[in-house]
Each structure stands twice: as structure tokens, then as C-alpha cells.
Amino acid sequence: MSEPVCNYDRKIISVDEYEVLQQLGTTELVDRLAQKYLQWQTPYKQVLDSSRAPFYQWFSGGKVDIWQNTIGQHLHTRRRNKAALMWIGVDGRERIYTYHTLAYEVERLAMALINLGAKKGDKVLIFTPNLPETIVTMLACAQIGAIHINYHMAYSSESLAERLQDCQANYIVTADGCPQTSHKLKEKVNDALNKIDHQIKHCIVIERTGERVHMRPKRDLWYQDLITDEKYSRGATVDTVRAANHPLFMLYTSSKTKTAKAVVHNTAGFLMWAQFTTELLFDMDDRDIFWCTADLAWITGHTYGIYGPLSLGSTVFIYEGSISYANTSLFFDFLERFHITRMFSNPALLRSVMRAKKSRREEAKATNSLRLIGCGGGEIKADLYNWVLHALPKQGEIPLVNIWGQTESGGSLMANVPGTVGSKQNTRLRPLPGVKCRLVTKKGETITGHDEPGFLVLTNPLPSLCSDLYGDTKAYQSIYWDKFKRKNYYSTGDEAIRNMDGSYILTGRSDIALSSGAGNRKINEIEAVILSHERVKECAVVFIDHPTYGYMLLAFCVLKSYKDESYKDESLQAIKEHIIEESGEIALPDAIRLTKFLPKTPDNEINRPLLKEISLQMEGL
Known part of the structure; x- marks a missing residue:
């Protein structure tokens, strides 16, 4: 052939x-x-x-x-009324934004942020599903000179708290939840904010599921109220000119x-x-x-x-x-x-x-x-x-x-x-x-x-x-x-x-990032979380090809001590719960195996190629 x-x-x-x-x-x-x-x-x-x-x-x-280098340049051309964004939700809902309607919503949110006190250089952490409002928020931040920081909704409240504390976010934009998933986003945000000393100015919440969520008075605001209330979405002066080296966004x-x-x-x-x-x-x-x-x-x-x-x-x-x-x-x-x-x-x-x-x-x-x-x-x-x-x-x-x-x-x-x-x-x-x-x-x-x-x-x-x-x-x-x-x-x-x-x-690479439908899973980050568990002495995470799913992520763990089978089973469950608690389900390997030792190279480094070969011979994967 x-x-x-x-x-x-x-x-x-x-x-x-x-x-x-x-x-x-x-x-x-x-x-x-x-x-x-x-x-x-x-x-x-x-x-x-x-x-x-x-x-x-x-x-x-x-x-x-x-503004003129992103959306604004299209508003006085034939592209003004063409579709900029076509969106479909997991529940089948559909929305279409033309460049004109997208620009209109971005401008309203930009003015609302300014009226809330946001200014150039402020940091806005975005913790949402893939929504049109996510894109609107990113573009609105860019328009006013705020730095947007997107963080995947599958991560845990502990992981979110660490990043909120590190970047000293001034504002956070989230949603009440995500249909057909277990992600209670506003609940995660509330939990994260309770874990840290740093306090944000405002939390803006997008209504996606209609679920009841706890809203702290004065601090927490509904997204839709902001962009429809003229007290917020009108009257502000937006300066869209930026120095070439002004930060646009940050990503962890x-x-x-x-x-x-x-x-x-x-x-x-x-x-x-x-x-x-x-x-x-x-x-x-x-x-x-x-x-x-x-x-x-x-x-x-x-x-x-x-x-x-x-x-x-x-x-x-x-x-x-x-x-x-x-x-x-x-x-x-x-x-x-x-x-x-x-x-x-x-x-x-x-x-x-x-x-x-x-x-x-x-x-x-x-x-x-x-x-x-x-x-x-x-x-x-x-x-x-x-x-x-x-x-x-x-x-x-x-x-x-x-x-x-x-x-x-x-x-x-x-x-x-x-x-x-x-x-x-x-x-x-x-x-x-x-x-x-x-x-x-x-x-x-x-x-x-x-x-x-x-x-x-x-x-x-x-x-x-x-x-x-x-x-x-x-x-x-x-x-x-x-x-x-x-x-x-x-x-x-x-x-x-x-x-x-x-x-x-x-x-x-040692910290290889594997792309899947759910997102990126980074080996060195997963290993670090597993090693932070009190029972784990050593661990190595490898990936192998899978004929259906593309690849599988496997974690091999060496415990500090082995008592009996029940202790091993208990440890395995504890490690899984620890990963989910620290980083969220997105970081959970497809399989975790306990072993008494890890193969090493002559330089005393973990022999990952050999572990991959061993993985390919394992049953039940």
C-alpha cells in the first residue's frame, strides 16, 4: 500500500x-x-x-x-452582523452572538466592572464552565486592562484556594453550577474563600442551573443583574489603549x-x-x-x-x-x-x-x-x-x-x-x-x-x-x-x-501534560499530590496507549509500611480521596497500583519506560 x-x-x-x-x-x-x-x-x-x-x-x-485589535475592528465592516460565537450547552440550549451583540455585552460588563471599582492591573479569576459569559468576561477584562486568570472548574476548592491566595485576585467570576455534572462551582468558591486570608472585592455569579446557592450580601452579585442594571452597565469611561507589554492574562x-x-x-x-x-x-x-x-x-x-x-x-x-x-x-x-x-x-x-x-x-x-x-x-x-x-x-x-x-x-x-x-x-x-x-x-x-x-x-x-x-x-x-x-x-x-x-x-518530558476531553492532566503535579499523602513513600505516574480512549494514566505507589491486605485496600482508597480533595477528580489517574518498589536506572532515577512496559502487560486495564 x-x-x-x-x-x-x-x-x-x-x-x-x-x-x-x-x-x-x-x-x-x-x-x-x-x-x-x-x-x-x-x-x-x-x-x-x-x-x-x-x-x-x-x-x-x-x-x-x-478593543480595535480584537472585536472592535469588525463593528464597522460587513462582519458586524455575522455570527461571532455559536454555543451549545450540555443540556441542548443554544445561543448565537453576532459580532455586534457580543461587543454590546462585552462593553456592558466592562462598564459594570469599572463601576464596581475594577481598574487596570486588577486580577479577575474565572472559574466557570465553557459559557458565552466566560468569553465575554475575558474580553471585558482585556478591554479595561484587568488581568484574567482562567481556572478549570473540575479542580478542587483546596486547589482553587491556593491559587486565589497566590494571585491575590480582586474579583472572581463563577457560575451556580453546571448541568449534568457534579460541579457545584459557587459552593467550591465559597469553600475556597473560607480557607484563605485574602479576601476578594466581589464574586460575580452566572446563573446557569438555577440552583439555590449561598450569596454573601454586598460581596456576591448576579452577572445578569450587573449587565442589565444601568447603575452598573452605563456611564463608565473605558480606556482601551494598552502598553504593548501590559499583562493580558495569567495561567497556572x-x-x-x-x-x-x-x-x-x-x-x-x-x-x-x-x-x-x-x-x-x-x-x-x-x-x-x-x-x-x-x-x-x-x-x-x-x-x-x-x-x-x-x-x-x-x-x-x-x-x-x-x-x-x-x-x-x-x-x-x-x-x-x-x-x-x-x-x-x-x-x-x-x-x-x-x-x-x-x-x-x-x-x-x-x-x-x-x-x-x-x-x-x-x-x-x-x-x-x-x-x-x-x-x-x-x-x-x-x-x-x-x-x-x-x-x-x-x-x-x-x-x-x-x-x-x-x-x-x-x-x-x-x-x-x-x-x-x-x-x-x-x-x-x-x-x-x-x-x-x-x-x-x-x-x-x-x-x-x-x-x-x-x-x-x-x-x-x-x-x-x-x-x-x-x-x-x-x-x-x-x-x-x-x-x-x-x-x-x-x-x-517529566511533567508531560496529557490532553483529554476533560482537560490536561500533568504528571508531575499528580505525583506531587500523591507524595503529599502521609502513607506514601514513593510514586511514579506513567501513561500508556489505549485502543479506545487514546491513553490511560497509571500511578504506581510504594507505601511507607505494609501491614495486611485490609491496610493496602484502605490506603488505596485514602490515596484516591486525597487526590480528589487536593486537586479534584480531573487529577485522578485511571488506575492506581500499590507495589513494594519502583524500578530504577543506574543513576537511581525511576525507570519510567520499564514501568510503561510493565503496564502494557497488566490485566484489567
Whole structure:
């Protein structure tokens, strides 16, 4: 059988233009992209100021109108009355916002926040399901200069409390609950606030389920009351002009620090890279209907679910819940009903859909409008690649775009850009324009050969990279820039192999983030929670491929003592309850096994590859 070939012709950034961009130096490229994708209120004096490296300053002296660079730019064009957002809830409720109606609600909430006392630099933590109000809140924060911090609703009140205390949030936006789930969000928020010394100014609650919740007088306010009461939603002056390096948002991520830390992303650099990579990777314009299956709380949801496509004038589709093997029929239903043209998902979800084995007729009907599938957050295996190119009705016409990025990077850094040379027969990752990669040894020595594993670093700064770790500048420098004792090397934390053609294969990382329908599960965070249990001496978490679910997460634990079988059973249950209490059900491994020891390497490190091999031989998984 011949190797599958994808015949895709680009429509936005031509192959010739892409090749030109690849030849540009980083500063020259960024200057060109900044002029193309951003409207400048005050022109910048310098593209890159490296005088305080690694605390790089991009677009020094420049100012942008955040409103005109996101939603506002569409209001005096034909896009004013086109759909900006199409949303469907887990209970089947549907809502559609045009750019005009979305802008109207954002402006009302922005004025309400100002009238409540919110100002530039204040922090707003968002703890909600995937709702239109979530997007409205993020855009309203951007409009007034407040920093939004999204946190996934599946996490526990203890985890939420830790982050509220760390970021010193001024406001929190949540919901009364989420239909068809056990997440009592307002109850979690109340519990979290009772655990910490820091007190917020206001808690804004979106009515989603209609459940009765405890509302503290004066502090807690209903979202709908705010945007409909003219006392709040009128009369405020909104200044939408921001310095290029003003923080736009923060996100908590896995890091090698003892406590939770949030990465900080700045306004101009993030917006520019979001638009550029959305246009480049998805070949997308304002005629497209785009579905990013990632939760809005993740960086993927920020970049490719909101800011990228909305800034380009596309229509965004949002589903409140998540797609899994149990409800794959929704995947095809949404594609057909909403005429999705381009989407971004993850291997676990796509494998679940692939295993659902829909009839050829059903797949053809559902995917009639689909033109491109982006995929990130895991390895794309041959069967998945072949399914997209051969099994889906439009054989060889729908490219599967392999995308790699990180929370810290603000967007994609490598991909097999659709329609370009080298992308037609495989999904190998290639650095995007402006991204300079290198493989190094533990000592920071450059690996020049091919097919040799090494640590993946960036040899140049990028405007989309996080600018700091909130409240811990020293950790930011030591984790990302000083690991190899060279301040011009940015450590991605990933290991990789470089192929003869210059493409890369990622081989893993210690804090690997696994994408699933529910969200991201980070191995080192789960291990840290398990190790904090008083009965656990050692633990290791590994993932293995699963034919139906994409992957499974397994935890191996060594107890400090073994008394009898009942003690082991009791310990196992206690560990599970501890994980849920500390981090929420989202962090619970698919299986936990107790063992008397963990296999080690000659360097006395846990032998994770061997654990994975052992896992594959285990029964009952």
C-alpha cells in the first residue's frame, strides 16, 4: 500500500510567502507580523530590547488599542452582523452572538466592572464552565486592562484556594453550577474563600442551573443583574489603549516550584502570535466556522478558541461539555449541524471518534463541510493519520496538522504547516517562522547529529513567550533561562530527536501534560499530590496507549509500611480521596497500583519506560 498523501492547497498565506517568512531573522519577522496583524495607537520605537535579558521587552514604547485589535475592528465592516460565537450547552440550549451583540455585552460588563471599582492591573479569576459569559468576561477584562486568570472548574476548592491566595485576585467570576455534572462551582468558591486570608472585592455569579446557592450580601452579585442594571452597565469611561507589554492574562501551569505559579502573557506579543499562527496553521479567514475542542481554561482555548479566530473575524463554535468515547455521536452531530469547516482537537478525542466506527454515509454527511483538522497534546500514531487521510470520505483532502506548543509559549512553536513542502506525507513537526530550535545535552552542549535524543531549547526569544512567573521572578529565570547556564537558551522542558530533514519528534518530558476531553492532566503535579499523602513513600505516574480512549494514566505507589491486605485496600482508597480533595477528580489517574518498589536506572532515577512496559502487560486495564 502506498504512503498516504494529503493534497491540500493553501488559500491564505501562500507557500511562497511562507518560505520567505522562514528565511527572515526573528526580529525582522516579528516587525513584519506586528505591522500586519496589529493596529498601533502609538508606534513602537524598538522591536526588541534585550538589555535586561532574559526579561525581554518587545515593542518598546508601543501602545495598542486592545478593543480595535480584537472585536472592535469588525463593528464597522460587513462582519458586524455575522455570527461571532455559536454555543451549545450540555443540556441542548443554544445561543448565537453576532459580532455586534457580543461587543454590546462585552462593553456592558466592562462598564459594570469599572463601576464596581475594577481598574487596570486588577486580577479577575474565572472559574466557570465553557459559557458565552466566560468569553465575554475575558474580553471585558482585556478591554479595561484587568488581568484574567482562567481556572478549570473540575479542580478542587483546596486547589482553587491556593491559587486565589497566590494571585491575590480582586474579583472572581463563577457560575451556580453546571448541568449534568457534579460541579457545584459557587459552593467550591465559597469553600475556597473560607480557607484563605485574602479576601476578594466581589464574586460575580452566572446563573446557569438555577440552583439555590449561598450569596454573601454586598460581596456576591448576579452577572445578569450587573449587565442589565444601568447603575452598573452605563456611564463608565473605558480606556482601551494598552502598553504593548501590559499583562493580558495569567495561567497556572506545571512548573518545578513547590507551590502553584502562574505564567504571565503580555498583550501585543500574544495577540500578534495568536493571529499569525491561527491563520498559518488553520489556513483560516472570516468565512470559516472554527471549533477548538479544548476547554477555554487552557492556553489552547485562549489562543485558538477565542483570541486568534475572533481577531480574524471567523465564527467560533463552543460546546459547554467535552467529547469522549461515551458521546462521540455529538462530534458528528456538531460538525453537521454547525457546518464546521476547521477544527483543533487532540489525539485522545480523535481516537475515540475513530473507534466509534460510524457508517460511511454518516461520516460523509457529517464531514461534508470539514476542510482541516489540527491536532495537539499528544502523539499522532499511524492509524489515526491514516483514518483522517483514507477513512474519512474526502480521501487525501483533509490535512491532519500536528501542532506543538506550551502554556508558556502562548501558541504553537512547531507544526507540519498544511500545504507546505514536507507536510503532504507525514505529520513531522517543523519549527515555525522565527522559531529557532536546538538539541543540547544535560551540560548544554549542542547535538549536531541526527536521531540522537536531546533536550529541546529555543536559541532566541519570541514575543509570545511568557514574560514572567507571577510573584517569582527568580524561578522564572532559573526554570526557563538558566538551566543550561546560557541566558540565550530557553528550556522547553521537552526532549526530542531531530530527523535528517530538520523535523523533530518529541520523545517526552517529566511533567508531560496529557490532553483529554476533560482537560490536561500533568504528571508531575499528580505525583506531587500523591507524595503529599502521609502513607506514601514513593510514586511514579506513567501513561500508556489505549485502543479506545487514546491513553490511560497509571500511578504506581510504594507505601511507607505494609501491614495486611485490609491496610493496602484502605490506603488505596485514602490515596484516591486525597487526590480528589487536593486537586479534584480531573487529577485522578485511571488506575492506581500499590507495589513494594519502583524500578530504577543506574543513576537511581525511576525507570519510567520499564514501568510503561510493565503496564502494557497488566490485566484489567
